[in-house]
Amino acid sequence: MAALVYTNIFTDDIDRLADFYSSLFGLEEIVESKSPIFRGFLTGGSSLGFSGPGAYDLLGLTPQVATGDRVLQTFDVDNEDQVRGLTDKAEALGATIVKEPFATYYGWFQSVLRDPDGNAFRINFRGAPA
Incomplete structure (x- = not known):
């Protein structure tokens, strides 16, 4: 792999x-x-x-000119409180919150943001081990 x-x-x-x-x-x-x-x-x-x-x-590349999201970075953290805290910190550093911290249908807890350039990223907790 x-x-x-x-x-x-x-x-x-x-x-x-x-x-x-x-x-x-x-x-x-x-x-x-x-x-x-x-x-x-x-x-x-x-x-x-x-x-x-x-x-x-x-x-040997040329800049992409099409609009719209092409990549989504996901950063894992250790718990839901870190998702909440880092979401607030990101906003204070210049990020835009797209979606406040929420529980996903697949058991993760995350927020969706845009960095100061407008790139989408997530702050994510994968949930408690089964």
């Missing part, structure tokens, strides 16, 4: 977005990879990167 080791978010302001997520979740920066067009952070089993516009040329 393949393992997801990195996910990147393209942004015009890598410092603003990197600082938002690292402040919200207390992420540890991978300082060896920091550059004018990239910042990366450890997130547990994978890493989260923020790529500036210069990364498009480096990777």
Whole structure:
């Protein structure tokens, strides 16, 4: 099985977005990879990167121009209180709450937000072990 080791978010302001997520979740920066067009952070089993516009040329990509959500990041936490607390903290840091913390039909507890760039993400508790 393949393992997801990195996910990147393209942004015009890598410092603003990197600082938002690292402040919200207390992420540890991978300082060896920091550059004018990239910042990366450890997130547990994978890493989260923020790529500036210069990364498009480096990777041979062109920016997407279609509107609408294409990616949804989900960050797991240890309990429902953390979902609530981090949702409030995210809003204070500049996120927009799309859906207040709620219980899902599949037994998880989560909130849905948009970061300062408008990217959708969830703060999620998978529920108590069976």
